Amino acid sequence: AQKITQTQPGMFVQEKEAVTLDCTYDTSDQSYGLFWYKQPSSGEMIFLIYQGSYDEQNATEGRYSLNFQKARKSANLVISASQLGDSAMYFCAMRVFSGGYQKVTFGIGTKLQVIP
Amino acid sequence: NAGVTQTPKFRVLKTGQSMTLLCAQDMNHEYMYWYRQDPGMGLRLIHYSVGEGTTAKGEVPDGYNVSRLKKQNFLLGLESAAPSQTSVYFCASSSGQRDTGELFFGEGSRLTVL
Numbered sequence: 001a002q003k004i005t006q007t008q009p010g011m012f013v014q015e016k017e018a019v020t021l022d023c024t025y026d027t028s029d030q031s032y033g034l035f036w037y038k039q040p041s042s043g044e045m046i047f048l049i050y051q052g053s054y055d056e057q058n059a060t061e062g063r064y065s066l067n068f069q070k071a072r073k074s075a076n077l078v079i080s081a082s083q084l085g086d087s088a089m090y091f092c093a094m095r096v097f098s099g100g101y102q103k104v105t106f107g108i109g110t111k112l113q114v115i116p
Numbered sequence: 117n118a119g120v121t122q123t124p125k126f127r128v129l130k131t132g133q134s135m136t137l138l139c140a141q142d143m144n145h146e147y148m149y150w151y152r153q154d155p156g157m158g159l160r161l162i163h164y165s166v167g168e169g170t171t172a173k174g175e176v177p178d179g180y181n182v183s184r185l186k187k188q189n190f191l192l193g194l195e196s197a198a199p200s201q202t203s204v205y206f207c208a209s210s211s212g213q214r215d216t217g218e219l220f221f222g223e224g225s226r227l228t229v230l
Binding site: 006009035037043044045047050091093095100101102103104105106107108109 | 147149151156157158159160161164166172174175204206208210212216218219220221223224
């Protein structure tokens with residue numbers, strides 16, 4: 001079974017500072033992908049970043065980077081230079097490829113609040 | 117550029133009534149998913165589909181049925197609604213390519229069961 005764990009229900013960060021949102025995962029599959037979504041108070045799901053299990057370098061997308069540590073089964077999201085608009089729920093998710101099926105499971109999320 | 121469209125956006129049901137949520141995508145994606153989102157519980161996978169005519173159970177399938185008769189549509193049915201099914205439902209689709217991760221989400225459907 002696949003499992004995503006986000007242990008930080010809520011986080012605060014000062015504007016312009018960097019923040020790390022934690023995510024650990026558990027799977028016995030060798031081929032999988034990890035990603036992060038942002039959900040502002042308006043409710044839509046916004047894709048941020050993706051990392052494949054065989055990617056050797058950490059993924060980066062603008063101010064977002066994914067700190068992938070395969071041996072520790074962690075995929076933390078780092079947001080640099082936080083902005084007020086970064087205040088939102090953040091979800092870590094995992095996609096596993098098994099027998100032609102692609103199952104995608106999400107964690108419970110972390111609520112980030114950026115303080116001016 | 118529609119992407120993923122969910123209908124209806126809002127619905128109020130009485131216990132025991134039935135309804136169907138429709139998800140339509142115009143990106144020719146093979147994979148489609150139904151999730152429910154409840155406070156403090158993240159998104160939980162209800163059912164998913166790996167192609168036309170093929171579906172599979174997710175984490176919380178009880179009380180729901182799905183069908184994928186056409187590649188672009190994925191229907192979620194509640195045969196006898198219960199208050200515990202009050203939630204926000206999200207549909208998502210994906211091309212399934214291994215080098216990209218993006219799931220494209222609909223705007224969500226808020227269902228209240230009285």
